[in-house]
Amino acid sequence: MAETHPIDRATTAHRPWILYGGLSVAVLGVVGWLVGIVVLPLAQQPSDVLPSWLAICRAFGIPVPQGAAPDQRKALAEASSLVAWTPPVIRELQDADHQAGAFVAINCEACHGPQGRTGSALAPKLAGLQAEVIWKELHDYRDGKRLFAPMNAIARALNEDSIRQVAAYFGTVGEPPPAKAGSGGDNAPRLVLYGDTHRGIAPCQACHDANNTDRRVMMAPVLEGQRADYLARQLGLFQTEWRHNDVFRPMREIAMRLTGDEIEQLAAWFGSRPPAGTPAPSPSNGTVAASLAGR
Numbered sequence: 001m002a003e004t005h006p007i008d009r010a011t012t013a014h015r016p017w018i019l020y021g022g023l024s025v026a027v028l029g030v031v032g033w034l035v036g037i038v039v040l041p042l043a044q045q046p047s048d049v050l051p052s053w054l055a056i057c058r059a060f061g062i063p064v065p066q067g068a069a070p071d072q073r074k075a076l077a078e079a080s081s082l083v084a085w086t087p088p089v090i091r092e093l094q095d096a097d098h099q100a101g102a103f104v105a106i107n108c109e110a111c112h113g114p115q116g117r118t119g120s121a122l123a124p125k126l127a128g129l130q131a132e133v134i135w136k137e138l139h140d141y142r143d144g145k146r147l148f149a150p151m152n153a154i155a156r157a158l159n160e161d162s163i164r165q166v167a168a169y170f171g172t173v174g175e176p177p178p179a180k181a182g183s184g185g186d187n188a189p190r191l192v193l194y195g196d197t198h199r200g201i202a203p204c205q206a207c208h209d210a211n212n213t214d215r216r217v218m219m220a221p222v223l224e225g226q227r228a229d230y231l232a233r234q235l236g237l238f239q240t241e242w243r244h245n246d247v248f249r250p251m252r253e254i255a256m257r258l259t260g261d262e263i264e265q266l267a268a269w270f271g272s273r274p275p276a277g278t279p280a281p282s283p284s285n286g287t288v289a290a291s292l293a294g295r
């Protein structure tokens with residue numbers, strides 16, 4: 001009988017570590033494969049964005065059809081507001097029927113005063129506010145993006161036409177009556193004009209400039225002449241993020257950095273200012289659309 005070849009002798013029976021080594025590599029391979037193809041795709045892919053089996057398919061490199069994952073494009077962060085300032089939206093607001101708006105506004109008198117000029121302790125003056133702001137806030141109340149139960153109910157009772165009309169009406173009704181003279185304390189004018197760079201507070205004036213006649217920053221409401229108690233309350237609501245309908249969060253970030261005293265002083269300062277500038281030029285003059293189109 002021929003002598004066994006030395007290589008044949010190096011079988012698994014004689015060298016068990018070859019078997020163990022081979023098995024370990026196989027097990028590691030399978031575990032690695034499972035982690036890469038199943039565990040990681042599932043762990044990194046919240047189930048409400050992409051179904052599990054599609055996440056696994058994608059890890060294999062199989063393209064996921066858009067229609068098969070309708071939730072894929074759903075934003076994970078909640079939107080601050082659903083309002084979109086498209087040119088047609090602005091045009092329709094400019095063309096809205098003010099007369100009809102005056103009728104809708106009768107429903108607002110009880111709280112916002114005749115012609116939106118006074119306001120109860122809680123309710124803001126609407127006279128002098130930009131039509132665009134009123135339109136946005138009414139939509140935010142209607143969409144539940146800004147929470148105040150009576151206003152949520154009122155906004156839901158209005159249809160698109162009435163919202164446009166009442167916003168256009170208040171936007172042109174004129175300025176609120178001259179505010180009572182008063183001082184806002186030492187800090188207010190500095191914060192309004194210069195902000196506080198060390199604390200990351202932008203100057204209020206940068207956005208809330210009532211003299212900015214082309215109103216490029218039209219989303220920022222006119223604050224001059226507004227009720228001080230209303231302004232202070234809103235700053236407090238932004239601070240706690242209860243109010244969170246400011247797109248890109250400028251007001252939440254600023255209010256969080258303000259002290260209670262500063263909030264009181266700023267509210268008093270704006271509340272005691274005469275309604276400066278031209279807060280509400282006629283919506284028919286086309287400046288808003290023109291300035292947006294020119295961007």
Ligand code: HEC
Pocket residue numbers: 104105107108109110111112122123124126129133134135137138146147148150151154166221
């Ligand atoms: C029951 C009282 C009440 C009635 C009626 C009412 N409002 Fe209001 N409204 C309020 C209060 C209070 C606020 C402030 C709520 C808050 O803190 O968000 C407010 C806020 C608003 C704002 C936000 C203003 C801003 O500066 O951001 C708008 C716009 C508005 N109301 C429009 C209307 C219109 C238009 C009507 C009539 C169709 C109306 N409201 C009827 C009480 C009322």
Ligand code: HEC
Pocket residue numbers: 124136137191192201202203204205206207208219220221223231232234235245246247250251254266
């Ligand atoms: C980067 C721009 C920006 C700056 C700076 C800014 N604001 Fe605002 N502010 C806004 C916008 C935009 C809104 C409207 C939010 C919304 O859509 O409801 C707003 C809303 C407000 C409101 C609510 C008004 C209302 O009618 O409900 C108050 C009060 C306010 N700001 C105060 C201030 C004060 C005080 C400062 C300075 C310390 C300041 N803001 C600085 C952009 C700004």
